[in-house]
Amino acid sequence: MPALLAAHPLVCVLIGMVGLHLSALTAGLAGLAVAGVFTMGFIGPFDLATTTGGQLLPAIQGTLAEALHSTSTIIWIIFPALVLDAFQRGVGAVGRLRDALAGLTTNRRVQAILIAWFFGLFMEGAAGFGTPVALAAPLLYGMGYPPVRAVALALLGHAAGVSFGAIGTPTLAQLELTCLDAQQLAFQVALFHACLGWLLLFAMVRLADIGPMRRADWGWAVLAGAVFFVPFLAFAFLAGPELPSMAGAVVGLVVFVGILQRTGSAGGLNAKELVADLAPYLMIVALILLTRLIGPLAEILRTATLDWRLYDHFSGSFAPLYHPGTLLWGGLIIGALMTGRLSNLPGATWSALQRLVTVTLALLVMLTLSRLMVQSGMITALAEAAASTGPAWPILSPMVGVLGTFITGSATASNILFTDLQVQAAGALGLSTLIMVAAQGFGSAIGNTIAPHNIIAGAATVGLVGKEGSVLRQTALVCAVYTLLGGVGVMVALAL
Numbered sequence: 001m002p003a004l005l006a007a008h009p010l011v012c013v014l015i016g017m018v019g020l021h022l023s024a025l026t027a028g029l030a031g032l033a034v035a036g037v038f039t040m041g042f043i044g045p046f047d048l049a050t051t052t053g054g055q056l057l058p059a060i061q062g063t064l065a066e067a068l069h070s071t072s073t074i075i076w077i078i079f080p081a082l083v084l085d086a087f088q089r090g091v092g093a094v095g096r097l098r099d100a101l102a103g104l105t106t107n108r109r110v111q112a113i114l115i116a117w118f119f120g121l122f123m124e125g126a127a128g129f130g131t132p133v134a135l136a137a138p139l140l141y142g143m144g145y146p147p148v149r150a151v152a153l154a155l156l157g158h159a160a161g162v163s164f165g166a167i168g169t170p171t172l173a174q175l176e177l178t179c180l181d182a183q184q185l186a187f188q189v190a191l192f193h194a195c196l197g198w199l200l201l202f203a204m205v206r207l208a209d210i211g212p213m214r215r216a217d218w219g220w221a222v223l224a225g226a227v228f229f230v231p232f233l234a235f236a237f238l239a240g241p242e243l244p245s246m247a248g249a250v251v252g253l254v255v256f257v258g259i260l261q262r263t264g265s266a267g268g269l270n271a272k273e274l275v276a277d278l279a280p281y282l283m284i285v286a287l288i289l290l291t292r293l294i295g296p297l298a299e300i301l302r303t304a305t306l307d308w309r310l311y312d313h314f315s316g317s318f319a320p321l322y323h324p325g326t327l328l329w330g331g332l333i334i335g336a337l338m339t340g341r342l343s344n345l346p347g348a349t350w351s352a353l354q355r356l357v358t359v360t361l362a363l364l365v366m367l368t369l370s371r372l373m374v375q376s377g378m379i380t381a382l383a384e385a386a387a388s389t390g391p392a393w394p395i396l397s398p399m400v401g402v403l404g405t406f407i408t409g410s411a412t413a414s415n416i417l418f419t420d421l422q423v424q425a426a427g428a429l430g431l432s433t434l435i436m437v438a439a440q441g442f443g444s445a446i447g448n449t450i451a452p453h454n455i456i457a458g459a460a461t462v463g464l465v466g467k468e469g470s471v472l473r474q475t476a477l478v479c480a481v482y483t484l485l486g487g488v489g490v491m492v493a494l495a496l
Contacts, residue, residue: 002045003385006378009035009369010417014403025358028365035369039376046376052311062314063375067368069308069316070176074169074367074412075360076325081166082352082359083345084280084332085131090344090351093277094123098139100274104257108145109217112208113224115139116157117201118253121228124158125246126281128166132158133458147462149207152474154458155449156204160197161232161245162411162445163189167284167324168241170411171441175241177370177419180434182240188438188493190236190244193445194229196485200446201225203478223259228252239292242324247285250278276339283338284331291327298322366413374420383424393429394494395487397422397436401443402483405451414444431494439490446482449475 009031016027039048040056048063049056088094101114120132133154140150163170164186171189175182205221206213213221232248291298301322309315320326336342373379386393400421404414419440426436448454455468455475464471 002381005038006046006373006381008038009373009378013369013417025362025365028362028369032365032369032372035372035376035378039372039378046378046381048372048376050377051313051375058311059375062310063371064368065308065310066314066316066371066375067364069318070173070367070371070416071360071364073176073318073323073325074173074363075356076323077167077169077172077328078359078363079352079356080325080328080332081126081128081169082355083348084126084284084328086351086355087332087336087341087344087348088277088280090348091277091341094135096277097274098135101253102139102143104260107220108209109205109213110220110260111143112140112145112153112157112204113220113256114253115143116153116204116208117224118228118249118256120154120158121161121245122249122253124161124165125167125244125249126284128162128169133454137458137462141462145208147459147464148470148474150462151455151458151464151471153204153208155454155471155475156200156207156478159446159449160193160200161249162448163193163441164236164241164243164245165411167246167288167328168243170415170444171241172324173412174415174419174437174441177416178423178433178437180437183237184434185438185441186236186241186244187233188434189241189441190233192438192442192486192489192493194233195489196482197229198225199482199485200478207474224252224256227255239289242288242292242327243285246281250281250285276341279339280332280335282331283335284328287327287331287334288324291322363413363416366416370416370420379420380424382421383428386421386425387428390429393425394431394436394439394490395484397425397439397490398443398446398483398486401440401445402447402450402479405444405447410451411441411444411448414447415440418444435490435493438493439486442486442489443483446479446486449479 012034013027013031016022016030020027022030039046048059052058052062098115098119101119102111104114105111115136120136123132123135133151136154136157137151140153141147145153168186171186174180175185201221201224205217228248231251232244235243235247291301302319304319304321306318306320307316333342333345336345389396400418401414404418405411419437422436422440423433425431426433450472452468455471459468459471
């Protein structure tokens, strides 16, 4: 019974977003209202006031303070990521980078690898928040791909990098909610994707053209996977969650195009003309590597922290100089200065601010719901129910991440909603917290391929209205198989 009551707020969000087509903000407010009623101690066993010795007002204040703290630290990443996206669009950099890739080859499957895979993964790592699908789908459509296929290719192509999208935001949100080591969690999540992401790549390449795949198609697909996943894993192991998708895509693309040109299968690509367009990304990569790989520098930056504590139960900490959002700002500003484009930054900042309001409110509501459920014991009740599944839970755990993204349209929001559930379920079952949190991150990433929000947004860019179900039919089976294999992968990781 407690678990059924505890599930009500999440079911409310699910019905609101999927059944009633409400926004994440509206559905989240409805779920928060239900959780608020349940945690006042009037219905069921959940009483928020027990966290502060029976005093309700301090408990509400502390829970809201935790939610505000987590929201602000995540927004400090999202804001510069949105500014970077608006800045690059404003100066035409995104269009030039995209067009340069499109002009390299006429091979349909290699074109899909360049645009949906490398370009999609790069934009996911750099900007996230639906950018890869919004940019790649119309380009593929413009190159002659049918609209349903164009959107499906874009969805499948970027999914392996979603865990580290927008400079690592989904995984950084998990770190904000746990005490796990950043590099260990990033590597474990990356390892799941590196082992299984080949399914996404091969499904995408197969879908890119009619007829069976030829030996050459398989060869280009294997090469594309190898040159992305190797640096992807290396950046996760060495630097943490900020760089794997973006830097892995850059390294992989350079190697892939180099080999493509050596075989005579590609046209020319003037890298010098693209240096200015790549400058902000290069500066961001450089700053993150410097602060993550140089131990003494990292230690100095970590020591400058802003800490707070409330009622001896609620607390938070923020290291502004070490935070990826600060490094994102630094790389963007340096890149703009180096290329003489600093005058474009104020307009991009204003554009991002306009987009940020709704994002901030939705994030605050979801985080308040999450912290309220944690502090009142609702997540504990759900974790105990999960623990009752016994050996089956590790296989089911990635499905929770998929469900969260399907509901919210965001891997970050999914991780905010369910990471605490994974942590407590791991404790109840005596499992590795690191692996179970990684399973959540893995599942939330692949959920992007079936999330209604992403499909609708992608379909809109190619004029595909009323046929979004056709896209879902192209991605649903791949998502299901990927999720199931992820559960098997979690079992294997726990057994090692």
